[in-house]
Amino acid sequence: MRFDRSAQLVGSSEPISHLRKELERVARADAKVLITGESGTGKEVVARQLYALSSRAHRAFVPVNCAGLPETLLESELFGHVKGSFTGAFRDKPGKLEVADEGIIFLDEVGEMTLRMQGLLLRFLETGEIQKVGAERTGSRVNVRTITATNRNLREMVASGEFREDLFYRLNVFPVRVPPLRDRADDIPSLVWQFVDEFSRTFGKRIDSIPRKDMEALQHYAWPGNIRELRNVVERAMIIANGTRLNIQLPARSEAAGPAARRSLKMADVERDHVRSVLESTSWRIRGLGGAAELLGLQPTTLETRMIKLGLSRPRP
Numbered sequence: 001m002r003f004d005r006s007a008q009l010v011g012s013s014e015p016i017s018h019l020r021k022e023l024e025r026v027a028r029a030d031a032k033v034l035i036t037g038e039s040g041t042g043k044e045v046v047a048r049q050l051y052a053l054s055s056r057a058h059r060a061f062v063p064v065n066c067a068g069l070p071e072t073l074l075e076s077e078l079f080g081h082v083k084g085s086f087t088g089a090f091r092d093k094p095g096k097l098e099v100a101d102e103g104i105i106f107l108d109e110v111g112e113m114t115l116r117m118q119g120l121l122l123r124f125l126e127t128g129e130i131q132k133v134g135a136e137r138t139g140s141r142v143n144v145r146t147i148t149a150t151n152r153n154l155r156e157m158v159a160s161g162e163f164r165e166d167l168f169y170r171l172n173v174f175p176v177r178v179p180p181l182r183d184r185a186d187d188i189p190s191l192v193w194q195f196v197d198e199f200s201r202t203f204g205k206r207i208d209s210i211p212r213k214d215m216e217a218l219q220h221y222a223w224p225g226n227i228r229e230l231r232n233v234v235e236r237a238m239i240i241a242n243g244t245r246l247n248i249q250l251p252a253r254s255e256a257a258g259p260a261a262r263r264s265l266k267m268a269d270v271e272r273d274h275v276r277s278v279l280e281s282t283s284w285r286i287r288g289l290g291g292a293a294e295l296l297g298l299q300p301t302t303l304e305t306r307m308i309k310l311g312l313s314r315p316r317p
């Protein structure tokens, strides 16, 4: 993922001001924080802000994506391993928890951990001791602050037995919810201009105005892919742009600010438009975290069947 390390929490809307205050309060507490929010809302940006505001800001910030790795690799990534513990383990390797000593570990997508990994994490949180893969004895103790993030509903996962209740309560000392972009439409102009500035530098273009109706349409759109989707839309517009006036097209024309009365009210049409705009927000990625199927709350195969029925297919480049 491309990530701007300096990314600040842009915006002055009520939800984001509230979030900012909460982050200042929570950062100082040196307690565990669980960040929740839809895909693309800025959970990683929030985690880095917490770090920057914390008393550990001069120590390490170590991010680990728990969804990216198979269980055994994640275990060795977090806890490290000793030489010879598995094929390819040519030497002792410290885990990320050891690297993060005195600092902060950021466990992203924590809801994707297997139950066994959840057990190992819980044991670590209880004792602070690191058990390397293949080690006979428990190793060193570390002092690490844990920040976790997920776009899953962990309470539901606890209820369905997919997430350990004891671990949930341990991680959820300070819950921080990052609002979806549709709840902070006031921030859209400043976000748009921030991205315009960013891409102006990347593409060597100069923009000094955006049509008012385009900006208004952006503020009325529901943004299923949140800030990441907005950033993609601005990037696409900047690629096409010529001249200093930037026209910005919404992901789906049908969602644009046109009067509702002119839109078809037929269920199939509404459904097709909605499914298309969600697909466009994920660049037509159906599967996986943040994929269209997940956003729509459907099984990927169900979505594929429905796409065929609705006559939707990925446009050829």
Ligand SMILES: Nc1ncnc2c1ncn2[C@@H]1O[C@H](COP(=O)(O)OP(=O)(O)OP(=O)(O)O)[C@@H](O)[C@H]1O
Residues within 6 Å of the ligand: 002, 003, 004, 007, 008, 009, 010, 011, 037, 038, 039, 040, 041, 042, 043, 044, 045, 046, 151, 191, 194, 227, 228, 231, 290
């Ligand atoms: N408040 C903000 N101001 C400016 N840029 C932001 C802000 N929040 C997020 N972004 C940008 O939006 C994109 C998505 O943010 P981020 O990766 O933190 O989201 P996320 O919630 O972790 O998403 P996912 O659940 O898909 O991992 C990044 O490019 C990030 O730099």
Ligand SMILES: [Mg+2]
Residues within 6 Å of the ligand: 043, 044, 108
């Ligand atoms: Mg993320």
